[in-house]
Amino acid sequence: LAKTTQPISMDSYEGQEVNITCSHNNIATNDYITWYQQFPSQGPRFIIQGYKTKVTNEVASLFIPADRKSSTLSLPRVSLSDTAVYYCLVGDSGSNYQLIWGAGTKLIIKP
Amino acid sequence: SAVISQKPSRDICQRGTSLTIQCQVDSQVTMMFWYRQQPGQSLTLIATANQGSEATYESGFVIDKFPISRPNLTFSTLTVSNMSPEDSSIYLCSVDGSSGAHTDTQYFGPGTRLTVL
Known part of the structure; x- marks a missing residue:
């Protein structure tokens, strides 16, 4: 099972683009990369998932280089409400959901 | 996406007692999971609950301490x-x-x- 490494915390300002990078050096061929967001007193919420290259949805973009040993979650034009903890996970449908939840990145957006 | 509710939302209990937590989903799902998260920490998987079979526990968690029920495809409890x-x-x-x-x-x-005094 692949373990991920993320920065413990990041600060940014409203209106800025925020990029959070996650390293997963031992990612397996069948592993997907998934990002979750968690607000205080709530369960994590799925943000985006990708396998390679770039994925974009209405909330974020996910950039994955060719070697897939890292990935970058990009949040465009953040607002105060984006202050949360962001988790990067890797796993596949054959892992029986034994995903390893790292410490996550605490993102603080300032006015 | 599924909508999930849990009861109770919070509780304060005395040591030596037991608490059963309920989880209700608005649609039928195959797999349900129970996690523990210490304040300010990450998530740790306790067990996977499948309907019609015994729960599968992760290392460090045992059925006697955390019994789980999964009577149907929309409901589970963790004690x-x-x-x-x-x-x-x-x-x-x-x-x-x-x-x-x-x-x-x-x-x-x-x-x-959950707070245990």
């Missing part, structure tokens, strides 16, 4: 037995969301905040 202050935590229920385009995605309930 925290013989509680001690070390059991104070947030307990989260989640369900498999992989029926769509994503794999290994989960939808989480709001959590149950």
Whole structure:
């Protein structure tokens, strides 16, 4: 099972683009990369998932280089409400959901 | 996406007692999961609950301490037995969301905040 490494915390300002990078050096061929967001007193919420290259949805973009040993979650034009903890996970449908939840990145957006 | 509710949302209990946490989903799901999250910490998977079979526990968690029921495809319970202050935590229920385009995605309930005195 692949373990991920993320920065413990990041600060940014409203209106800025925020990029959070996650390293997963031992990612397996069948592993997907998934990002979750968690607000205080709530369960994590799925943000985006990708396998390679770039994925974009209405909330974020996910950039994955060719070697897939890292990935970058990009949040465009953040607002105060984006202050949360962001988790990067890797796993596949054959892992029986034994995903390893790292410490996550605490993102603080300032006015 | 699935909508998940948990009861109770929070509780304060005395050591040595037990608490049963309920998880209700608005649609039928194959797999349900129970997690523990210490305040300010990451999530730790306790067990996977499948309907019609015994739950599968992760290393460090045992059925006598955390018995789980899964009577149907929309409901599960987790009991925290013989509680001690070390059991104070947030307990989260989640369900498999992989029926769509994503794999290994989960939808989480709001959590149950347990304090043991």
